[in-house]
Amino acid sequence: PGPDPLIPVTHDGGSRPVWSRDGRRLFYRAGTDNRTKMMVVEVSTAGGTFRVGPVHELFDRRYLGTAPMRSYDVALDGRFLMAQEREPRPQPVTRLHVVLNWHQELKRLVP
Numbered sequence: 001p002g003p004d005p006l007i008p009v010t011h012d013g014g015s016r017p018v019w020s021r022d023g024r025r026l027f028y029r030a031g032t033d034n035r036t037k038m039m040v041v042e043v044s045t046a047g048g049t050f051r052v053g054p055v056h057e058l059f060d061r062r063y064l065g066t067a068p069m070r071s072y073d074v075a076l077d078g079r080f081l082m083a084q085e086r087e088p089r090p091q092p093v094t095r096l097h098v099v100l101n102w103h104q105e106l107k108r109l110v111p
Helices: 102-109
Strands: 016-021 025-031 034-042 051-061 072-074 080-083
Touching: 016 072
Parallel strands: none
Antiparallel strands: 016 025, 025 034, 034 051, 072 080
């Protein structure tokens, strides 16, 4: 807030930003819901001026989006914790269990 001008970090957009623990990098997600690129930009406040360095792509994966919250965090050592979305593998049905008189079995198990 204040009279200072806005300084764009990216010209391609992004979402769910998070600062590194030391405050020198800004991480964010870019891309579509199906494919997400993790981006990072170096920032500096030397001399009281906010400066933005070039944007770098860290990796490109399918990750679970949890709107409105971000679904990742960055540890002190720079490693990521992310919820990865995987394609469900179809499992063939090989068995079918039928429980007769299930209410009696429930009474037995939960007195």
